[in-house]
Amino acid sequence: MDFAGNPRELLRARTHDGVQRGPADVDPESKPGYLGAKAQGEQTLAIRSRRLSQLQELLYANGMSGNGDGRSVLLVIQGMDTSGKGGIMRNVVGAMDPQGVRAAAFKAPTDQERKHHFLWRVRKHLPPRGFVSVFDRSHYEDVLIHRVRELTALPEIAQRYGEIRAFEQELADQGTVIVKVMLHVSRDEQQDRLAERLDRPDKFWKYHPGDVDERAFWDEYMEAYRIAIAETDADHAPWFIVPANHKWYSRIAVQELLIGALESLDLQWPAADFDVTEEKRRLAES
Amino acid sequence: MDFAGNPRELLRARTHDGVQRGPADVDPESKPGYLGAKAQGEQTLAIRSRRLSQLQELLYANGMSGNGDGRSVLLVIQGMDTSGKGGIMRNVVGAMDPQGVRAAAFKAPTDQERKHHFLWRVRKHLPPRGFVSVFDRSHYEDVLIHRVRELTALPEIAQRYGEIRAFEQELADQGTVIVKVMLHVSRDEQQDRLAERLDRPDKFWKYHPGDVDERAFWDEYMEAYRIAIAETDADHAPWFIVPANHKWYSRIAVQELLIGALESLDLQWPAADFDVTEEKRRLAES
Numbered sequence: 281m282d283f284a285g286n287p288r289e290l291l292r293a294r295t296h297d298g299v300q301r302g303p304a305d306v307d308p309e310s311k312p313g314y315l316g317a318k319a320q321g322e323q324t325l326a327i328r329s330r331r332l333s334q335l336q337e338l339l340y341a342n343g344m345s346g347n348g349d350g351r352s353v354l355l356v357i358q359g360m361d362t363s364g365k366g367g368i369m370r371n372v373v374g375a376m377d378p379q380g381v382r383a384a385a386f387k388a389p390t391d392q393e394r395k396h397h398f399l400w401r402v403r404k405h406l407p408p409r410g411f412v413s414v415f416d417r418s419h420y421e422d423v424l425i426h427r428v429r430e431l432t433a434l435p436e437i438a439q440r441y442g443e444i445r446a447f448e449q450e451l452a453d454q455g456t457v458i459v460k461v462m463l464h465v466s467r468d469e470q471q472d473r474l475a476e477r478l479d480r481p482d483k484f485w486k487y488h489p490g491d492v493d494e495r496a497f498w499d500e501y502m503e504a505y506r507i508a509i510a511e512t513d514a515d516h517a518p519w520f521i522v523p524a525n526h527k528w529y530s531r532i533a534v535q536e537l538l539i540g541a542l543e544s545l546d547l548q549w550p551a552a553d554f555d556v557t558e559e560k561r562r563l564a565e566s
Numbered sequence: 567m568d569f570a571g572n573p574r575e576l577l578r579a580r581t582h583d584g585v586q587r588g589p590a591d592v593d594p595e596s597k598p599g600y601l602g603a604k605a606q607g608e609q610t611l612a613i614r615s616r617r618l619s620q621l622q623e624l625l626y627a628n629g630m631s632g633n634g635d636g637r638s639v640l641l642v643i644q645g646m647d648t649s650g651k652g653g654i655m656r657n658v659v660g661a662m663d664p665q666g667v668r669a670a671a672f673k674a675p676t677d678q679e680r681k682h683h684f685l686w687r688v689r690k691h692l693p694p695r696g697f698v699s700v701f702d703r704s705h706y707e708d709v710l711i712h713r714v715r716e717l718t719a720l721p722e723i724a725q726r727y728g729e730i731r732a733f734e735q736e737l738a739d740q741g742t743v744i745v746k747v748m749l750h751v752s753r754d755e756q757q758d759r760l761a762e763r764l765d766r767p768d769k770f771w772k773y774h775p776g777d778v779d780e781r782a783f784w785d786e787y788m789e790a791y792r793i794a795i796a797e798t799d800a801d802h803a804p805w806f807i808v809p810a811n812h813k814w815y816s817r818i819a820v821q822e823l824l825i826g827a828l829e830s831l832d833l834q835w836p837a838a839d840f841d842v843t844e845e846k847r848r849l850a851e852s
Contacts, residue, residue, distance in 0.1 A: 341768075341771040341772075342771075344771055345770075345771040348771065366663075366665060369663060369664055369665045370663045370664070370665070373664050374660065374662075374663060374664050376660075377652075377655060377656045377660060378655055378656070378659050378660050378664060378667055378669040378700070379652060379655045379656070379669055379671060379702065381664060381669075383664040383665055383667075385665065414664070416665065471849065471852065474849050475846070475849060475850075478842055478845055478846050478849065481835055481838075482627075482835045484631075484835065484836065484837070484838040484842075485627040485628075485630055485631040485634065485835065485836045486627075487838070487840070487845070488840075489840050489845060489848070492845065492848050492849050492852050495852040496852065549767055549768045549770065549771065550770065550771045551770070552767075552770040552773070554773070554774075554775050556764055556770075559764055559773070559775055559778065560761070560764050562775070562778050563757065563760050563761060563764065563778050564761075566757065566778050566781040566782065
């Protein structure tokens with residue numbers, strides 16, 4: 281790979297000497313650890329897709345096999361509108377086998393979802409053993425937009441951080457490797473990207489007038505991210521702040537975070553749970 | 567594309583002059599309509615992946631937009647073990663954006679699923695508007711293995727064909743385009759492919775001793791397929807018998823069937839449901 285240094289360390293919100301960083305500490309224009317330019321970055325994405333895909337097959341094989349390791353991976357993607365969440369889905373997640381991947385997008389909750397605890401709808405999309413689940417937005421909306429737009433009172437928001445901590449601890453204890461990413465785009469870059477949607481009829485469907493309204497609360501969102509990250513960053517559920525003004529960079533960065541998560545499982549091909557010689561004989565006679 | 571003739575016509579179980587074909591009428595070694603060899607086929611797959619991906623984005627855009635067309639696609643993949651269902655998922659379905667694709671694998675039903683009507687578990691995975699759902703096995707197992715292994719009495723099997731017809735009619739009426747594929751591998755080719763799984767430790771997880779037992783019922787399976795196809799082939803829910811001894815061929819064939827299904831919707835980019843000029847002004851001021 282073309283990274284100088286380990287993206288898991290370079291992008292981690294909490295530095296290895298324990299400093300808790302927030303969005304304000306990370307330049308959206310930066311490309312931590314990557315020395316190449318865009319063309320090289322796109323090549324890196326293609327080359328490393330093969331590695332990602334191999335590792336994911338290994339995870340799936342272990343999940344499917346009675347003799348395998350029952351691990352799973354959860355990738356949480358958060359970010360402001362236009363930060364590139366969809367591009368991560370298409371270009372990074374899309375390189376893995378759809379059989380072993382569950383993608384879920386969490387939009388404004390439905391009436392039914394509102395009647396339940398905020399973690400209820402999220403639990404339905406957790407990865408079974410051997411699977412990678414990817415969340416486009418997540419339970420963090422319930423402490424981000426809810427905090428900024430005062431949809432929930434502060435004491436309850438405070439309680440939710442604790443509930444999220446307990447929830448993610450439970451997942452980790454069950455063998456799920458968690459990777460949480462904030463795609464960090466700048467306010468100006470967002471304006472450019474929204475303007476592009478308004479210039480192109482094939483992008484109109486991605487534009488919502490409400491997106492402009494939210495821009496008035498930019499600083500409040502950044503503060504809500506800072507707090508949410510600080511409250512829930514843990515070694516078993518780490519937060520990564522990924523600069524996202526350069527889409528190609530954020531893609532290879534998230535790709536490496538996924539690869540790193542899968543490699544950390546140190547999986548092997550599951551052993552046969554049958555007698556190979558005997559099966560060869562039976563097959564030959566069949 | 568490199569096909570001579572339309573795969574939707576060449577591979578359709580019911581010919582355009584109304585002859586209902588079954589697996590016995592299709593040579594698993596054949597490559598209907600494709601003139602090139604393997605290397606060219608792999609190139610075709612890569613090139614046509616872009617077209618497939620564009621069409622799927624158009625479907626998704628329509629599904630997401632309030633002004634869009636609320637259509638969806640259901641691809642059903644059936645076939646004997648080793649017929650290449652997994653490869654279709656990885657190589658054909660995998661080219662589409664995971665955000666708009668729902669892949670579901672139907673294995674032996676769980677205890678809970680057994681307590682319900684056989685269509686119950688299938689309904690949960692139908693495509694929402696704008697989505698492509700892909701079934702790796704499906705409700706057809708309930709008239710295939712159930713018929714062959716006598717898991718269900720014949721009068722009830724007979725009733726199920728009718729229930730499937732009604733079910734698929736209902737889907738079509740709701741705007742779902744249905745494509746049903748039988749990947750048709752030969753008995754000898756299956757033996758080779760199972761043998762390969764037994765030769766490679768990285769393939770052990772795909773091998774199940776029960777696969778050999780099923781080989782004894784090959785002819786009964788082909789007959790069950792013939793009947794199921796004849797009973798449920800309809801213009802709004804067509805069956806295609808895709809020769810699958812050459813994996814590269816079956817992949818580009820299914821890819822073209824999917825492309826054809828999406829093209830049949832004749833979708834356009836959804837119109838803006840907001841005032842573009844006004845939004846440009848608001849955005850510039852934000």
